[in-house]
Amino acid sequence: MTETMALIGLGSMGYGMAQSLLRAGHAVFGADIAPEPMSRFQAEGGLAARPEAIDTLVIAVLNAAQTEAVLFGEDGWAPRLRKGGTVIACATVPPSFARAMAARCAEAGLHYLDAPISGGAAKAAQGALSIMASGSAEAFTGAGPALEAMAETVFGLGPEPGAGSAMKAINQMLAGTHIAAMAEAVTFGMTQGVDPAKTVEVISKCAGSSWMFENRGPHIVDGDYTPRSSVNIWPKDLGIVLDIAAEAKFSAPLAAAALQQFMAAAGSGLGSEDDAAVAKVYARNAGLTLPGDT
Amino acid sequence: MTETMALIGLGSMGYGMAQSLLRAGHAVFGADIAPEPMSRFQAEGGLAARPEAIDTLVIAVLNAAQTEAVLFGEDGWAPRLRKGGTVIACATVPPSFARAMAARCAEAGLHYLDAPISGGAAKAAQGALSIMASGSAEAFTGAGPALEAMAETVFGLGPEPGAGSAMKAINQMLAGTHIAAMAEAVTFGMTQGVDPAKTVEVISKCAGSSWMFENRGPHIVDGDYTPRSSVNIWPKDLGIVLDIAAEAKFSAPLAAAALQQFMAAAGSGLGSEDDAAVAKVYARNAGLTLPGDT
Numbered sequence: 001m002t003e004t005m006a007l008i009g010l011g012s013m014g015y016g017m018a019q020s021l022l023r024a025g026h027a028v029f030g031a032d033i034a035p036e037p038m039s040r041f042q043a044e045g046g047l048a049a050r051p052e053a054i055d056t057l058v059i060a061v062l063n064a065a066q067t068e069a070v071l072f073g074e075d076g077w078a079p080r081l082r083k084g085g086t087v088i089a090c091a092t093v094p095p096s097f098a099r100a101m102a103a104r105c106a107e108a109g110l111h112y113l114d115a116p117i118s119g120g121a122a123k124a125a126q127g128a129l130s131i132m133a134s135g136s137a138e139a140f141t142g143a144g145p146a147l148e149a150m151a152e153t154v155f156g157l158g159p160e161p162g163a164g165s166a167m168k169a170i171n172q173m174l175a176g177t178h179i180a181a182m183a184e185a186v187t188f189g190m191t192q193g194v195d196p197a198k199t200v201e202v203i204s205k206c207a208g209s210s211w212m213f214e215n216r217g218p219h220i221v222d223g224d225y226t227p228r229s230s231v232n233i234w235p236k237d238l239g240i241v242l243d244i245a246a247e248a249k250f251s252a253p254l255a256a257a258a259l260q261q262f263m264a265a266a267g268s269g270l271g272s273e274d275d276a277a278v279a280k281v282y283a284r285n286a287g288l289t290l291p292g293d294t
Numbered sequence: 295m296t297e298t299m300a301l302i303g304l305g306s307m308g309y310g311m312a313q314s315l316l317r318a319g320h321a322v323f324g325a326d327i328a329p330e331p332m333s334r335f336q337a338e339g340g341l342a343a344r345p346e347a348i349d350t351l352v353i354a355v356l357n358a359a360q361t362e363a364v365l366f367g368e369d370g371w372a373p374r375l376r377k378g379g380t381v382i383a384c385a386t387v388p389p390s391f392a393r394a395m396a397a398r399c400a401e402a403g404l405h406y407l408d409a410p411i412s413g414g415a416a417k418a419a420q421g422a423l424s425i426m427a428s429g430s431a432e433a434f435t436g437a438g439p440a441l442e443a444m445a446e447t448v449f450g451l452g453p454e455p456g457a458g459s460a461m462k463a464i465n466q467m468l469a470g471t472h473i474a475a476m477a478e479a480v481t482f483g484m485t486q487g488v489d490p491a492k493t494v495e496v497i498s499k500c501a502g503s504s505w506m507f508e509n510r511g512p513h514i515v516d517g518d519y520t521p522r523s524s525v526n527i528w529p530k531d532l533g534i535v536l537d538i539a540a541e542a543k544f545s546a547p548l549a550a551a552a553l554q555q556f557m558a559a560a561g562s563g564l565g566s567e568d569d570a571a572v573a574k575v576y577a578r579n580a581g582l583t584l585p586g587d588t
Contacts, residue, residue, distance in 0.1 A: 095486050118500055130500060155496050166486035167496055174479045174502030181471045181548050185464050188535075188549075191542035192389050192460035202449050202461055206412055206424060208468030210504035241482075248485035250580045253555065254475050255482075257547040286544045 016125030086142030223292015310419030380436030517586015
């Protein structure tokens with residue numbers, strides 16, 4: 001069944017998601033504040049004009065403020081959906097924000113799926129994302145065709161909007177903490193004369209390993225900081241996590257320490273490098289020279 | 295080839311290691327400060343009297359001070375080895391201590407393998423430990439029969455004593471940090487209404503996962519704090535890690551934060567519970583009730 005869709009936010013994730021929707025045969029308009037990805041997407045087969053009576057709106061922007069502006073800001077998209085249409089909100093946002101947006105969408109006659117994404121740009125382009133989704137049965141049904149095109153795994157987290165965002169926050173809390181812990185351990189090893197390549201080889205097979213250790217460790221070994229996922233993600237995402245934690249009066253000392261390391265990385269000009277570059281903060285503080293450093 | 299061996303430290307790890315040596319056909323004396331495990335091990339087939347001209351001495355005690363006392367303290371074991379015999383030192387110790395012990399053993403005509411162990415009591419009993427080993431070629435050769443009996447995997451980390459202990463420190467830094475991060479994330483999720491079982495189920499399949507998350511998370515879900523590995527391990531091991539780091543003027547904020555959480559767990563009477571009980575510190579601080587808690 002072919003649907004009329006719009007995807008807002010043609011960034012590293014959103015562009016690939018829009019391509020996946022197109023590949024599944026839907027009529028897709030791709031919007032961005034930058035004109036270049038919009039015209040590029042139109043050249044790839046996207047709709048040339050903003051559609052009306054949209055079935056499904058996918059919001060792939062950076063944060064809560066942008067999500068709200070896309071839906072209800074000046075010239076927002078909520079009025080362009082058909083009655084009973086579905087909003088799929090993919091940004092990392094506080095659960096309370098997701099609940100508030102779902103309520104406003106319901107008032108406007110729209111279904112809202114709280115649907116943060118995970119998996120990186122390559123998986124977005126392959127239609128192989130993981131999506132942590134919660135919302136009404138109608139929201140899941142309405143989102144079905146788009147989810148099928150974009151995701152390999154959809155975690156169904158129940159009928160309450162906010163549960164998807166909560167799980168995403170839990171995942172980001174761990175993922176960010178584990179990247180910083182990886183950088184801390186690899187550079188600590190260097191102070192003891194252990195080569196980063198040896199650390200990554202051995203620890204990957206030991207109880208100290210993590211998904212992030214195995215994924216990001218090799219970036220340090222190779223001295224390759226081409227951004228697959230950038231340092232700048234983490235002051236934002238760990239900031240959201242700690243905002244949510246603070247609202248619940250929850251003490252999160254490890255996530256807080258990790259945030260500070262990423263903040264130091266961003267503050268010292270490493271923001272657009274791969275997030276493994278948080279190791280450069282550790283190396284600088286300890287007078288170490290990382291692989292590939294001159 | 296049957297050897298005469300002694301294993302010092304019949305604790306949860308050492309007892310199983312001694313059993314593995316026995317199963318491989320060696321003549322093994324097991325020693326401990328407690329009489330009960332000694333007589334139990336003798337009843338299982340261990341030597342009844344302290345042997346002389348020992349081929350291989352395995353030291354499975356708690357720390358550096360005990361390792362030194364076993365070798366060179368009053369009535370120490372170094373003189374009971376045959377000339378050219380081999381010491382396998384398995385405690386988690388600073389790399390500088392391992393280098394110093396290796397030098398003293400060399401003076402006494404003995405080979406020293408810096409050989410910290412990983413894997414837990416069950417793997418110790420099965421002869422399936424991971425061992426992070428460094429030392430001279432002679433030390434590796436001499437240790438061969440014992441390593442074969444005790445280990446599934448031996449990571450050969452080169453000829454310098456200290457490299458094994460450095461890798462163990464790296465592993466413990468990450469393992470302890472990841473256990474605390476797991477507890478932090480699971481309880482953070484509870485503040486957002488996410489059930490621990492759901493967090494463990496979903497995150498195990500996501501980029502936020504770690505070996506420790508998958509291994510210890512279920513203990514919280516089940517409310518089962520039977521000590522597979524106890525809270526008390528971590529003030530000790532993370533303490534060693536941070537001592538080594540401090541000596542190198544290495545700033546390790548995540549490991550330091552994790553240590554403080556384990557210290558709070560030990561200080562509040564949870565020391566002999568499973569290390570997943572660090573979650574109880576988080577739960578108490580946030581007014582949460584963990585599964586199985588009444």
